[in-house]
Amino acid sequence: MGDESKAKPxxxxxxxxxxxxxxxxxxxxTEGTTYEHFAPAYRVGAEAAVKYPGEKxxxxxx
Numbered sequence: 001m002g003d004e005s006k007a008k009p010x011x012x013x014x015x016x017x018x019x020x021x022x023x024x025x026x027x028x029x030t031e032g033t034t035y036e037h038f039a040p041a042y043r044v045g046a047e048a049a050v051k052y053p054g055e056k057x058x059x060x061x062x
Contacts, residue, residue, distance in 0.1 A: 009050075009053075010046055010049045010050045010053075012046050012047070012050070015042070015046040016039075016042070016043070016046070019035065019038075019039075019042040020035045023035040023038060023042075026038075
């Protein structure tokens with residue numbers, strides 16, 4: 001597990017605001033998809049950061 005003493009707390013409201021504002025610049029945001037389409041996935045990621053502070057996230061799908 002990660003070193004929780006070094007982990008910064010995650011502000012879930014700030015995360016939601018960030019992703020709402022930056023969603024369209026993400027490579028997975030194709031024409032016709034909105035923030036609301038991806039909001040549950042963004043929320044899971046933010047909640048995981050709270051649940052597992054300091055853990056590295058693998059973006060590799062392979």
